Amino acid sequence: MEILRTIADMKAWSQRVRSTGRSLGLVPTMGALHEGHLSLVQRSLAGSDLTVVSIFVNPKQFGPGEDLGTYPANWEADRDLLEPLGVDAVFLPTRDLMYPKGFQTTVTVEGITNHLCGKSRPGFFQGVTTVVLKLFHIVQPHTAYFGEKDRQQLHVIRRMVEDLNLDVEIVGCPIVRDADGLAKSSRNQYLSAGQRDTALSLNRALEMARERIEAGEADAALLRREIESVLAPYADARIDYVSVCDADTFEELEVIHDKALVALAVFVGKARLIDNCLIERVPCKEPC
Numbered sequence: 001m002e003i004l005r006t007i008a009d010m011k012a013w014s015q016r017v018r019s020t021g022r023s024l025g026l027v028p029t030m031g032a033l034h035e036g037h038l039s040l041v042q043r044s045l046a047g048s049d050l051t052v053v054s055i056f057v058n059p060k061q062f063g064p065g066e067d068l069g070t071y072p073a074n075w076e077a078d079r080d081l082l083e084p085l086g087v088d089a090v091f092l093p094t095r096d097l098m099y100p101k102g103f104q105t106t107v108t109v110e111g112i113t114n115h116l117c118g119k120s121r122p123g124f125f126q127g128v129t130t131v132v133l134k135l136f137h138i139v140q141p142h143t144a145y146f147g148e149k150d151r152q153q154l155h156v157i158r159r160m161v162e163d164l165n166l167d168v169e170i171v172g173c174p175i176v177r178d179a180d181g182l183a184k185s186s187r188n189q190y191l192s193a194g195q196r197d198t199a200l201s202l203n204r205a206l207e208m209a210r211e212r213i214e215a216g217e218a219d220a221a222l223l224r225r226e227i228e229s230v231l232a233p234y235a236d237a238r239i240d241y242v243s244v245c246d247a248d249t250f251e252e253l254e255v256i257h258d259k260a261l262v263a264l265a266v267f268v269g270k271a272r273l274i275d276n277c278l279i280e281r282v283p284c285k286e287p288c
């Protein structure tokens with residue numbers, strides 16, 4: 001596994017690979033890897049000839065007061081997870097290389113970033129799209145893999161790729177969960193045992209919403225209140241948002257027709273956890 005620490009080395013490596021006609025997959029991450037990340041890596045290993053994983057804790061997507069300074073990092077553990085899988089290269093740039101003195105450019109996707117995480121973390125998506133566009137130029141992948149746990153991020157990146165005519169195929173990968181339903185996240189490391197129990201209420205709330213929608217509930221405001229009441233008993237949970245929204249525009253729904261995205265962001269202690277599920281109501285064949 002090649003460890004590439006400079007932009008010049010990464011570009012040269014990618015150009016060599018591409019010049020031989022082989023396909024290149026990229027899995028962008030912020031490190032502290034877990035099975036969620038590894039599922040993206042497996043998908044890339046299966047779908048591309050060679051796979052690059054980038055590890056970069058991108059300061060531009062963290063707001064003031066967020067956890068940039070304490071974001072988990074463990075390069076040796078990450079390397080030990082990636083090497084046996086057969087990853088071809090890891091791109092590990094420093095902040096100074098990615099954002100040298102004088103850096104002044106920002107990439108903005110409008111519209112869909114006005115909702116959910118974009119609303120509660122101003123500047124977050126600008127940071128994401130700026131770094132992802134840089135990574136695409138540096139690594140030059142044919143395909144890039146992103147998790148559906150960050151479903152809004154996935155849509156924002158697809159929008160950027162389409163709007164800027166980038167030649168990168170974006171593949172979305174399903175959410176990987178622990179056996180008890182908690183979505184894998186690097187920030188789960190912040191949770192105490194008690195807070196972990198609280199964190200399980202996110203998936204429970206999503207499952208409740210799924211059952212209610214599949215059973216025919218169409219009142220989105222009522223569902224938002226019901227989700228809040230699943231979370232309310234937990235004193236150590238603080239809701240950032242509860243959304244029952246359109247799965248393409250991320251605008252809040254009043255009435256659920258055939259499909260809705262239910263998305264949550266909840267602080268449990270210092271961990272801001274996100275989770276979501278896309279719920280499609282199967283039309284009745286017989287009169288319902």
Ligand SMILES: Nc1ncnc2c1ncn2[C@@H]1O[C@H](COP(=O)(O)OP(=O)(O)OP(=O)(O)O)[C@@H](O)[C@H]1O
Nearest residue numbers: 029030036146147149150174175176184185186187
């Ligand atoms: N449980 C998961 N299932 C599938 N994909 C995931 C999961 N967790 C993270 N990913 C994906 O891995 C990629 C890198 O994410 P990142 O490094 O921010 O990890 P994370 O665990 O989401 O971290 P955080 O604690 O910041 O939420 C993203 O595309 C993200 O959607």
Ligand SMILES: CC(C)(CO)[C@@H](O)C(=O)[O-]
Nearest residue numbers: 028029030058128131150
């Ligand atoms: C896509 C990403 C690596 C950009 O920093 C980050 O937002 C993430 O890990 O989801």
Ligand code: BAL
Nearest residue numbers: 030061062124150153
């Ligand atoms: N996976 C999202 C990265 C972040 O929260 O900054």
